Amino acid sequence: xxxxxxxxxxxxxxxxxxxxxxxxxxxxxxxxxxxxxxxxxxxxxxxxxxxxxxxxxxxxxxxxxxxxxxxxxxxxxxxxxxxxxxxxxxxxxxxxxxxxxxxxxxxxxxxxxxxxxxxxxxxxxxxxxxxxxxxxxxxxxxxxxxxxxxxxxxxxxxxxxxxxxxxxxxxxxxxxxxxxxxxxxxxxxxxxxxxxxxxxxxxxxxxxxxxxxxxxxxxxxxxxxxxxxxxxxxxxxxxxxxxxxxxxxxxxxxxxxxxxxxxxxxxxxxxxxxxxxxxxxxxxxxxxxxxxxxxxxxxxxxxxxxxxxxxxxxxxxxxxxxxxxxxxxxxxxxxxxxxxxxxxxxxxxxxxxxxxxxxxxxxxxxxxxxxxxxxxxxxxxxxx
Ligand SMILES: Cc1cc2nc3c(=O)[nH]c(=O)nc-3n(C[C@H](O)[C@H](O)[C@H](O)COP(=O)(O)OP(=O)(O)OC[C@H]3O[C@@H](n4cnc5c(N)ncnc54)[C@H](O)[C@@H]3O)c2cc1C
Numbered sequence: 001x002x003x004x005x006x007x008x009x010x011x012x013x014x015x016x017x018x019x020x021x022x023x024x025x026x027x028x029x030x031x032x033x034x035x036x037x038x039x040x041x042x043x044x045x046x047x048x049x050x051x052x053x054x055x056x057x058x059x060x061x062x063x064x065x066x067x068x069x070x071x072x073x074x075x076x077x078x079x080x081x082x083x084x085x086x087x088x089x090x091x092x093x094x095x096x097x098x099x100x101x102x103x104x105x106x107x108x109x110x111x112x113x114x115x116x117x118x119x120x121x122x123x124x125x126x127x128x129x130x131x132x133x134x135x136x137x138x139x140x141x142x143x144x145x146x147x148x149x150x151x152x153x154x155x156x157x158x159x160x161x162x163x164x165x166x167x168x169x170x171x172x173x174x175x176x177x178x179x180x181x182x183x184x185x186x187x188x189x190x191x192x193x194x195x196x197x198x199x200x201x202x203x204x205x206x207x208x209x210x211x212x213x214x215x216x217x218x219x220x221x222x223x224x225x226x227x228x229x230x231x232x233x234x235x236x237x238x239x240x241x242x243x244x245x246x247x248x249x250x251x252x253x254x255x256x257x258x259x260x261x262x263x264x265x266x267x268x269x270x271x272x273x274x275x276x277x278x279x280x281x282x283x284x285x286x287x288x289x290x291x292x293x294x295x296x297x298x299x300x301x302x303x304x305x306x307x308x309x310x311x312x313x314x315x316x317x318x319x320x321x322x323x324x325x326x327x328x329x330x331x332x333x334x335x336x337x338x339x340x341x342x343x344x345x346x347x348x349x350x351x352x353x354x355x356x357x358x359x360x361x362x363x364x365x366x367x368x369x370x371x372x373x374x375x376x377x378x379x380x381x382x383x384x
Contacts, residue, residue, distance in 0.1 A: 001064045001065075001066050001067075001305065001308035001309070002064070002066055002067060002070075003064065003067070008067055008070070011061075011071065012070060012071065012074055014047060015047070015049075015071060015074045015075055016074045016077075018043065018047065019074060019075060019077050019078050022040065022043060023040065023078040023079070023082050024077075024078050026040065027078060027079045027349060027352070030079055030081055030082070030205065030206040031079070031205045031206070031352055032205075033206075034205045034206055034208075035206060036081065036082060036085050036206050040082065041085065041116070044085065044086055044116065045115065045116040048060075048061055048114075049075075049086045049090075049116075050086050050089045050090070050113065050114060050115060050116030051089070051090070051113065051114025051115065051116070052068065052071060052086075052090050053068055053090040053091065053094070053095070053098070054089075054090070054094055054098060054110050054113060054114040055098065055106075055110070058106055058107070058110035058111050058114060059110065059111040059114035059115060060110070060114040064304075064308045065242070065245060065304040065305075065307045065308050066301065066304040066305050066308055068090075068245075068246060068249070068304070069245060069246065069248075069249035069300050069301060069304045070249075072246055072249035072250050072252075072253060073249055073252055073253040073256070073297070074253060075250075075253065076249070076250040076251075076252070076253025076254045076257070077253050077254065077256060077257040078257065079204075079206065079352070079353075079356065080204055080207070080250065080254060080356050080357070080359075081204045081205060081206030081207035081356070082206070083250060084157060084158070084204065084206075084207035085158070085206075085207070086116075087157070087158075087246075088119065088120050088121050088122065088157055088158045088162075089113045089114075089116065089119060089120050090246075091122075091239070091242065091243050091246055092121075092122035092157075092166070092239050092240070092243050092364075093113070093119070093120025093121045093122050093158065093162070093164070093166060094109075094110065094113045094120050095238075095239040095242055095243075096122070096166040096183050096185075096225055096235050096236070096239050097109055097110060097113075097166070097185065097225065098110065099235060099238050099239065100183070100225050100226040100231065100235045100238070101185075101225055101226060102225075102226060102227050104222070105185060105222075105223070105225065109164060109185065112163075113164075118163035118164060119158055119161045119162045119163050119164075120158075120162060120163070120164050120165075120166065121156050121157060121158045121159050121162040121164075121165050121166070121212075122156070122157070122165075122166045122236075122239065123153035123156045123159070123165045123166065123167045123168065123212050124136070124153070124168045124236055125153060125154050125155050125156070126138060126151065126152060126153055126154055127152055127154050130154075131365075131366060131368070131369050133168075133233075133236070134177045134178045134181070134233055135177075136151075136168060136169070136170065136181065137151055137170065138150065138151025138152070138153065138167070138168070138169040138170065138214060139151060139169060139170050139171075139173060140169035140170065140171050140182060140184060140219070141171075141173075142171070142221070143218070145220065145221045145222075146218045146219060146220055146221060147169075147171070147184065147218070147219050147221060147223075147224065148216055148217065148218055148219075149167065149169055149184070149186070149192070149214040149216075149217040149218075149219055150214055150215060150216060150217070151169065151213075151214050152211055152212070152213050152214070153165075153167065153211065153212040153213075153214075154211055155199065155209045155363075156209055156210060156211070156212050157207065157208075157209050157363075158207070158208065158209075159195060159208070159209060159210045159211075159212050160195060160198055160208045160209075160210050161208065162188060163187065163188045164185055164186065164187055164188065165185070165186045165187075165188075165193075165212060166183055166184070166185060166225070166239075167183065167184045167185075167186050167212075167214070168181050168182070168183050168232050168233065168236050169181065169182060169183075169184060169214075169232070170182075171229045171230065171232075172229070172230065175230075177233075178233030178234065178237075179230050179233070180230065181230070181232045181233040181236075182224055182225070182228075182229045182230060182231070182232035183224075183225040183226075183231075183232030183235045183236065184219050184223050184224055184225065184232075185219075185223040185225060186214075186217065186219050186223065187223075190217055190218070190219060191217065191218065192214060192215045192216045192217030192218065193212070193213070193214055193217045194212075194213045194215070195210050195211065195212060195213070196210045196211030196212075196213065197210060198210050201359075202355050202358060202359075203352065203354075203355030203356040203357075203358060203359065204355075204356045204359060240364055240365060241313065241314055241317045242307075242317075243364050244317040244318060244320065244321035244364055244365060244370075245300060245303055245304055245307065245313070245317045245320055245321075247321055247324075247325065247360060247363075247364050248296065248299070248300045248303075248317075248320035248321045248323075248324035248325065249300050249304075249324075250360070251296065251324035251325050251327065251328035251357070251360050252293060252296045252297045252300055252324055252328075254328060254353065254356075254357055255289070255292075255293045255296070255324075255327060255328045255331040255332075255357075256293055257353070258331050258332055258335040258350060258353050258357075259286070259289045259290065259293060259331055259335065261335065261348075261349060261350055261353075262285075262286065262289070262334065262335040262338040262339065262350070263277070263286060265338060265339050265342070265348075266282050266286065266338050269340075269342075276338070282338060285334040285337060285338055286334075286338070288330075288334070289330070289331045289334055289335075292327045292330065292331065293327065293331065295323070295327070296320070296323055296324040296327050296328075299316075299319065299320050299323060299324070300320050300324060302316070303316035303317055303319070303320050314373065314377060315373070315374055315377040315378070318365070318370040318371075318373040318374045318377075319370070319374055321364065321365060321370050322367055322370035322371060322374070324360075325360040325361045325367065326361060326367060328357045328360055329357060329358065329360075329361055332350075332353055332354045332357050332358075333354070335350050335353070335354070336350055336351070336354050
């Protein structure tokens, strides 16, 4: 659903210009320094990009899902690490509070997340619990008006910069599976909370992950999301449903950028006396990529509209994440191929994008987990 074409058009235009004029020229610097430059963080704050998906009454722009994916198509046309900086405040780092938080929690945290004054992150994965997230081992034991958290979270995006963490922990030690899990907001600086060293990743330099460790970490009971035990896993799954659509949209955007770069290269590079773009085998790679990007774009927009209309899009969100992230990998591979040897060396951005986009098939639910979700939903629906 688009609420106001004109306002959205202005936002998308300014984001598109910001990407073209400010971010793309900084891609090499980002990769070399492993840091988003401070002036970019400031510009993102000024553009309101930290609060796109936070309700207006808490200082955000309250984009609908359709508006959000249109935004993601644009911001993703550059190094994904730029988007990652605002990704957690708009997505997994705030949506637990937006969807299920108490009024007090919303008033306390959302305005500061929306302005970019604080950074949020989402801590579900653990060393022994990845795809099987419901098997998580971090515990939260009630002690008076606090909960005492113990456990380790792994690969937590923006954790090194984060001011608050949405943490899923087991409140019923005997309970198995999701119904024994609750979600908490834990503030940086809480005694007993510490960070591991920053992970050395394959790509997406400038976006950081690390372990988050809880050792007898006392969290006020008022920070139990929604004030209710046992519903934290459901909160996490609702957050991820939305996140999967967002990541699928990012895949569409970045694939479009890689294809533009490959097309430009194919038209400039000459072999056998003509631009390589004239060879039909190169054209096939260009055409297949264009068709697949278009298909993914249509899927993402359709699922976003269904979600805005109030539908349950669990299956569609998984279909989008599965198809768009795999599509993005195929486009990256073809773009390297079209660049030939130049695609394998770091002078061209495609070598970097190839590594950056590999992540999309892994986080927020691997491709195999999306397949399982889709098939499980199909079987359940067929049984009813
Ligand atoms: C850069 C980065 C950022 C991340 N950010 C966050 C974050 O902010 N917050 C957070 O909580 N987590 C985050 N993660 C964690 C991410 O979500 C997990 O890595 C992912 O869910 C996979 O879990 P795993 O790594 O434990 O792999 P595993 O679950 O061990 O999977 C290994 C392989 O087995 C396959 N597999 C597992 N189960 C099945 C099955 N039942 N059937 C078939 N195949 C299966 C998987 O698809 C995969 O191919 C991040 C990860 C990375 C790398």
